[in-house]
Amino acid sequence: MDASPETLEKPAANKERLRLWIRLLRAARVVEGELRERLKREFDTTLPRFDVMSALYRQPEGMLMSDLSRFLLVSNGNVTGIVDRLVTDGFVVRANRDGDRRTSIARLTEAGSARFAAMAEAHEIWIAELLGEVSEEDARRLSVMLKAFRSNWENEH
Amino acid sequence: MDASPETLEKPAANKERLRLWIRLLRAARVVEGELRERLKREFDTTLPRFDVMSALYRQPEGMLMSDLSRFLLVSNGNVTGIVDRLVTDGFVVRANRDGDRRTSIARLTEAGSARFAAMAEAHEIWIAELLGEVSEEDARRLSVMLKAFRSNWENEH
DNA sequence: GCCTAAAATTTCAAGGTTGAAATATTTTGC
DNA sequence: GCAAAATATTTCAACCTTGAAATTTTAGGC
Numbered sequence: 001m002d003a004s005p006e007t008l009e010k011p012a013a014n015k016e017r018l019r020l021w022i023r024l025l026r027a028a029r030v031v032e033g034e035l036r037e038r039l040k041r042e043f044d045t046t047l048p049r050f051d052v053m054s055a056l057y058r059q060p061e062g063m064l065m066s067d068l069s070r071f072l073l074v075s076n077g078n079v080t081g082i083v084d085r086l087v088t089d090g091f092v093v094r095a096n097r098d099g100d101r102r103t104s105i106a107r108l109t110e111a112g113s114a115r116f117a118a119m120a121e122a123h124e125i126w127i128a129e130l131l132g133e134v135s136e137e138d139a140r141r142l143s144v145m146l147k148a149f150r151s152n153w154e155n156e157h
Numbered sequence: 158m159d160a161s162p163e164t165l166e167k168p169a170a171n172k173e174r175l176r177l178w179i180r181l182l183r184a185a186r187v188v189e190g191e192l193r194e195r196l197k198r199e200f201d202t203t204l205p206r207f208d209v210m211s212a213l214y215r216q217p218e219g220m221l222m223s224d225l226s227r228f229l230l231v232s233n234g235n236v237t238g239i240v241d242r243l244v245t246d247g248f249v250v251r252a253n254r255d256g257d258r259r260t261s262i263a264r265l266t267e268a269g270s271a272r273f274a275a276m277a278e279a280h281e282i283w284i285a286e287l288l289g290e291v292s293e294e295d296a297r298r299l300s301v302m303l304k305a306f307r308s309n310w311e312n313e314h
Numbered sequence: 315g316c317c318t319a320a321a322a323t324t325t326c327a328a329g330g331t332t333g334a335a336a337t338a339t340t341t342t343g344c
Numbered sequence: 345g346c347a348a349a350a351t352a353t354t355t356c357a358a359c360c361t362t363g364a365a366a367t368t369t370t371a372g373g374c
Contacts, residue, residue, distance in 0.1 A: 010293065012293065013285075013292075013293035013296065014281060014282075014284070014285040016293050016296040016297050016300065017284055017285055017288040017289075017291060017293075017296045018281055018284050018285075019296070019300050020288065020291065020296045020297075020299050020300040020303070021188065021284050021287075021288060023300050023303040023304055024181065024184065024185055024299075024303055025185055025188075025189070026230065027181065027303045027306060028181055028182055028185040029230045030230065031178065031181075031182075032182070033230065033362095036362085037362095040362090040363090046329075046330080047330095048329085048330060048331090064352080064353095065352075065353060065354095066351090066352060066353080073183065073186045073187065073190065074330090074331070074332085075331065075332050075333070076333095076352080076353065076354080077331080077332070077333080077334095077353090077354070077355075077356085078330070078331055078332070079353095080353070080354055080355085081329080081330075081331090081354095082329095082330080085329085099340095100339075100340070100351095100352085101338080101339060101340085101352095102338065102339045102340065102351065102352040102353065103339095103351090103352060103353080104352080104353065104354095124171060124175055125171075127171070127174055127175050127178050128170075128171040128174055128175075130178075131174040131177065131178060131306065132174075133305065133306050134174060134177065134302070134306050135170075136167060136169065136170035136173050136174075138302055139170065139173040139174045139176070139177045140173050140177075141298075141302075142177050142181075142299060142302055142303075143173065143176050143177040143180050145291070145295055145298075145299055146177070146180040146181055146184045146299075147180055148290065149184060149288065149290050149291050190332095193331095193332080194332095197332090197333090203359075203360080204360095205359085205360060205361090221322080221323095222322075222323060222324095223321090223322060223323080231360090231361070231362085232361065232362050232363070233322080233323065233324080233363095234323085234324070234325075234326085234361080234362070234363080234364095235360070235361055235362070236323095237323070237324055237325085238324095238359080238360075238361090239359095239360080242359085256370095257321095257322085257369075257370070258368075258369060258370085259321065259322045259323065259368065259369045259370065260321090260322060260323080260369095261322080261323065261324095
């Protein structure tokens with residue numbers, strides 16, 4: 001992909017975008033680190049496990065491994081390992097869909113669903129705490145900007 | 158830490174913060190994934206190596222391992238491994254500071270400095286491209302909000 | 315001058331992550 | 345029907361990451 005005209009014409013804008021990216025990344029890392037620590041301490045689990053359970057919770061009938069990896073923006077091989085461990089823990093089960101023996105549908109067990117519900121409740125409070133300095137209005141504005149940015153970019157690729 | 162009054166009083170604000178966090182995380186992941194791919198393809202390196210070199214580039218006299226890990230928001234043991242590999246590649250050297258044989262100062266070699274300069278140039282263009290949909294003004298506003306949020310939060314902990 | 319505490323780093327096990335190769339299965343073209 | 349292409353997933357090596365334990369060295373208290 002070539003640089004857009006604006007990319008070449010406005011170096012000041014690009015410096016500003018670079019600064020934005022650095023701050024966005026640092027903010028994400030601070031929050032992620034804190035969440036990781038709390039998930040470990042309070043629920044003896046990890047952020048990737050939480051993410052997978054979160055995705056499955058919204059789809060009680062289950063998700064294909066490939067849907068899971070696409071939704072979570074991680075590789076196929078990665079999901080395999082995380083789901084394996086969740087199965088070992090008894091939070092997820094695998095099944096086949098239709099007569100297709102290639103596919104594997106993962107879904108939460110009763111225990112997994114109950115566990116996730118408890119984690120989600122805590123998670124929401126933690127985020128409220130960690131982003132407490134962001135006013136409701138700022139949160140809304142930031143959120144809209146980020147949504148626009150990401151969907152624009154993804155549609156091109 | 159107890160939840161702030163606002164945390165309890167405004168559930169709508171908390172939902173908005175949760176939405177913000179999810180979008181922030183996804184945006185960061187999309188950009189990070191793209192950067193990782195390009196660093197691999199164009200420079201045969203990784204994002205963590207880039208981060209370490211970036212930090213060292215700004216401090217030509219070098220940095221302590223502990224300063225490096227604090228600055229990059231990663232663990233001590235993590236930095237050890239990444240620096241090890243950069244040393245193997247000839248991009249970084251270690252030295253001792255003063256007479257203190259506990260400390261280890263890492264700094265870029267000539268080759269490391271030259272390599273980072275080339276990567277930084279490409280990196281800035283990539284960010285301009287990936288965040289191209291964000292106007293200069295939006296970038297500035299977002300950036301200010303993120304800075305305020307992170308520094309407020311960090312000061313308390 | 316010792317002994318203990320503190321400080322800086324490394325080591326290590328467990329898990330997360332990617333990208334590529336391998337495996338297994340289904341679909342398609344003929 | 346069958347060979348080849350396409351699809352879904354797993355496996356694997358290399359690297360990243362954490363948090364805790366171990367190591368090495370220095371600083372402080374006495």
